[in-house]
Amino acid sequence: MAENGEPDLKGLVEFVSRSLVEHPDDVDVQVVNGEKTTVYELRVADGDLGKLIGKNGRTVRAIRTLLSAAAAKTDQRPVLEVLE
Numbered sequence: 001m002a003e004n005g006e007p008d009l010k011g012l013v014e015f016v017s018r019s020l021v022e023h024p025d026d027v028d029v030q031v032v033n034g035e036k037t038t039v040y041e042l043r044v045a046d047g048d049l050g051k052l053i054g055k056n057g058r059t060v061r062a063i064r065t066l067l068s069a070a071a072a073k074t075d076q077r078p079v080l081e082v083l084e
Contacts, residue, residue: 007074009038009070012070013029014027016063016066017042017052020048020051020059021044021045021051022051023045023047023048026043026048027042028043029042030043036075037076037077037078038077038078039078040067040078040080041083042082043082043084044082052082063080067080
Protein backbone atom coordinates (compact mmCIF):
# COMPACT_ATOMS: atom_id res chain seq x y z
CA MET A 1 0.00 0.00 0.00
CA ALA A 2 1.14 3.49 -0.75
CA GLU A 3 1.24 6.12 1.98
CA ASN A 4 -2.12 7.54 0.92
CA GLY A 5 -3.90 4.20 1.44
CA GLU A 6 -4.03 3.45 -2.30
CA PRO A 7 -2.60 0.14 -3.52
CA ASP A 8 0.90 0.34 -5.03
CA LEU A 9 -0.05 -0.68 -8.55
CA LYS A 10 3.29 0.30 -10.10
CA GLY A 11 5.03 -1.99 -7.60
CA LEU A 12 2.62 -4.79 -8.47
CA VAL A 13 3.37 -4.49 -12.19
CA GLU A 14 7.13 -4.38 -11.53
CA PHE A 15 7.05 -7.37 -9.17
CA VAL A 16 5.03 -9.62 -11.48
CA SER A 17 7.01 -8.60 -14.57
CA ARG A 18 10.39 -9.12 -12.91
CA SER A 19 9.28 -12.56 -11.77
CA LEU A 20 8.52 -13.60 -15.36
CA VAL A 21 11.53 -12.35 -17.34
CA GLU A 22 15.17 -13.45 -17.58
CA HIS A 23 16.54 -9.91 -17.23
CA PRO A 24 14.65 -8.43 -14.26
CA ASP A 25 16.98 -5.42 -14.05
CA ASP A 26 15.76 -4.27 -17.48
CA VAL A 27 12.12 -3.99 -16.37
CA ASP A 28 10.98 -0.36 -16.35
CA VAL A 29 7.50 0.89 -15.46
CA GLN A 30 6.49 4.49 -16.04
CA VAL A 31 3.19 5.87 -14.76
CA VAL A 32 1.17 8.44 -16.71
CA ASN A 33 -1.74 9.78 -14.67
CA GLY A 34 -4.83 11.06 -16.41
CA GLU A 35 -8.13 12.36 -15.11
CA LYS A 36 -9.85 8.97 -14.83
CA THR A 37 -7.19 6.66 -16.27
CA THR A 38 -3.71 5.72 -15.15
CA VAL A 39 -1.46 4.29 -17.86
CA TYR A 40 1.35 1.94 -16.84
CA GLU A 41 3.99 1.83 -19.58
CA LEU A 42 6.03 -1.36 -19.25
CA ARG A 43 9.36 -1.91 -20.99
CA VAL A 44 11.43 -5.09 -20.85
CA ALA A 45 14.53 -6.39 -22.65
CA ASP A 46 13.94 -7.41 -26.27
CA GLY A 47 14.44 -11.12 -25.55
CA ASP A 48 11.92 -11.02 -22.70
CA LEU A 49 9.04 -9.49 -24.64
CA GLY A 50 7.70 -12.87 -25.76
CA LYS A 51 7.83 -14.28 -22.24
CA LEU A 52 5.92 -11.33 -20.90
CA ILE A 53 3.21 -11.48 -23.56
CA GLY A 54 2.89 -15.27 -23.43
CA LYS A 55 1.14 -17.63 -25.81
CA ASN A 56 -1.73 -15.80 -27.52
CA GLY A 57 -1.29 -12.91 -25.04
CA ARG A 58 -2.44 -14.93 -22.04
CA THR A 59 0.30 -13.79 -19.66
CA VAL A 60 -0.10 -10.07 -20.31
CA ARG A 61 -3.89 -10.49 -20.13
CA ALA A 62 -3.48 -12.09 -16.69
CA ILE A 63 -1.29 -9.17 -15.54
CA ARG A 64 -3.94 -6.73 -16.76
CA THR A 65 -6.60 -8.67 -14.84
CA LEU A 66 -4.51 -8.50 -11.65
CA LEU A 67 -4.00 -4.78 -12.17
CA SER A 68 -7.73 -4.18 -12.65
CA ALA A 69 -8.60 -6.23 -9.57
CA ALA A 70 -6.07 -4.37 -7.43
CA ALA A 71 -7.44 -1.02 -8.61
CA ALA A 72 -11.11 -1.94 -8.11
CA LYS A 73 -11.52 0.24 -5.03
CA THR A 74 -9.83 3.27 -6.53
CA ASP A 75 -11.41 5.85 -8.81
CA GLN A 76 -8.77 5.27 -11.50
CA ARG A 77 -9.00 2.86 -14.43
CA PRO A 78 -5.60 1.21 -14.96
CA VAL A 79 -4.28 0.56 -18.46
CA LEU A 80 -1.16 -1.56 -19.03
CA GLU A 81 0.78 -0.86 -22.21
CA VAL A 82 3.73 -3.06 -23.12
CA LEU A 83 6.20 -0.97 -25.10
CA GLU A 84 8.99 -2.25 -27.34
